[in-house]
Amino acid sequence: MALKSTIYKAELSVADMDRNYYGTHLLTLARHPSETDERLMIRILAFAIHADERLVNAKGISDTEEPDLWQMDLTGAIQLWIEVGQPDERRLLKASGRSEQVMVYSYSSASPVWWKQLASKIDRARNVSVINIDPESSAALEKMAQRTMQLQCTIQDGQIWLTDGETTVEVLREVWKA
Template sequence: MGIGATIHTFDVTLADVDRGVYDDLSFKVAQHPSETLAFLTTRVLAYLLEFEEGIAFGDSLSGGDEPAVLVRDLTGALQAWIEAGAPEADRIHRGSMAAERCAVYTHRDPDKVAGRWAGKRIHKAEQVRLVSFDDGFVDAVADAIARRTTMTFSVTEGVVYAEVNGTALSSSIHERRAG
């Protein structure tokens, strides 16, 4: 029998001043045995920075066709396709065609991630956002995460301020376009 997923529980006070989003959240995230804590952290950061009604974690880790995070409207129509890590260009192309907006949040070097997409077909590449953080930020958040995590997460003027289980961290949000 294979190793099962590790379940992480998050209790988050979210204050995204830049978008006017304020909420107290409680959610669970499954960490697949092959998934690094940095990748899980990137999925959680994407979820928090994109938070809106209809957001959910996708089934991308078990080989599904869903992205890491997605947003559906009340009719069930896909509104946002949000990937984490360093997805292939064809996956971004498919996501950009399937949803109104598409973004990639990465814990890797954004120049290398974007470089892998160079010369490849990505639908509306000029509208696909590639989001990254200051060096070491994702790893520092990952180091502070436990099976049960309490977090305050604020965004002001393009800077993330996070307190994760008592550890205070911050990072600028870096954004560029895929094309």
């Protein structure tokens, strides 16, 4: 018998002063049985960073043809393709050809090794950006994961804070490819 996804619900309020974007999003997230709470929270963080009315959760981990998040224009063309974790070269190059912009959010302590092997292979993909989330930040986000969450994200001057009302995490990150 196959394990089913666990449903998480999050009310995410975003105040992004850098983009002048303010909004509240009701997210229903299916956590695949192989997905960790840490990865789920990085998906929520990526949503907050790129929050938009047309940004949606895709099948991601359970479908090799879709990212974790994507945003399409009114014609159905993919504007933004967001991957969480350590996708392989082929997946990123394919995404690069299908989307205007590709964002990768890596978050594990093994990410530097993954990036060292991948960097030269995707250098020609000009529309791919790679951001590494500090392992301490992602571990702190993981502790915030609950089946029902109310989260607030504040982005100002390139700094990001995510809070659940009890705990506030400053998300430290490093841009590996812009």
